Amino acid sequence: MRQAIMINTMNEIEKLTAKPGVKLYFWLAALGPVLMVFLAEKIQTNDMITLPALNVSFSILHAFILLVLPLFSFMAASDLFAGEWDKGSLFHARPVNRLELFLSKNTAIGLLCISQLVIVWLSGTISLAVVEREVIWSETGSTLLSMFISIFPLVAIICFASFLSQCFKHSSTALSFMIFGYLIMVGLPFLFPQATNLFPTAYLDWHLQWHGNVNISWISMSFLYLFSFSSLFFTSGYYIFKTKEL
Incomplete structure (x- = not known):
């Protein structure tokens, strides 16, 4: 099973990376x-503002986690699930069962x-x-840690995308529907603050909570929620995938 998932994951990656988008x-x-980075440097030079390198690094990482990677996940999921279902090629696959195929698409x-x-x-x-x-190794290590931690909320977004696209x-x-739903999840807490922690979008800045005074209780609850x-x-998405007919 492991070998089949690995082979099929590579196949799904090849299909995605072949797309210009x-x-x-x-x-x-x-x-x-x-x-x-060079825009931040220009602002500092022209306006005499000092921006710490660590803040610039976190700003770059946060921009991609909040905007770019969710959009990529939605696009990839819509292609691998809804797009292939529309073309009739969703299950015309190698000798691989549906669980392996579903795992492979999400893993890709x-x-x-x-x-x-x-x-x-x-x-x-x-x-x-x-x-x-110069290279400030402590700041480099902090951003590296943040990069790995940010994978957890992105997994939640991917599972949600693979479910919804079906x-x-x-x-x-x-x-279109996933982007609209994502905007609602991001914007709704501004109108109803009590709903902030109900959506995975609230945890896309989770990596920032691991620096400084770490609240272990909050981190544990966040991990449990994610x-x-x-x-x-993932389970709901697989159930739909398993029972789907072309």
Whole structure:
């Protein structure tokens, strides 16, 4: 089973990376931090404002976690589920059962998200080192830790996307609905603050809570919520996937 999942995951990754839109995300991950670092440097030079390198690094990472990677997850899920269902190619696969196929599709999306995170971190770290003319290893370690921690809420977003995309037969409809739903999850807590912790979007800045005075109780509850949310939508998504007919 493990070998089948690995082989099929590579196949799903190849399908996604062959799309021009996916390549654009990787170019953005590579060049976006460079532009943001040099823009921050220009602001400091012209306006005599000092921006700590660590703040710039976190700003870059947070921008990608909050905006770019959720959008990528929605696009990838809509292509791999709704898009293939529309084309009739969802289950025309290798000798692999539906659980392995479902796991492979989710794993492919997750690995591509992690790859982009690594590229963002490397690009931002190298750009800051060039601008600052030094490498501050403690700050580099902090952003590296944040990068790994941010994977947890992204997994919840991916599970939600793979579930929701199966409710539609056209990838464009699925993508539009997921973006609309994401905007609601981000915006609703501003109107109803008591609903803040009900959505996984509230935990996309989770990596910031691991620095300074760490609240172990809050971290534990957050992890439990993200695990429960991911499990719920992964299981529900697989149930729909298992019972779906072309």
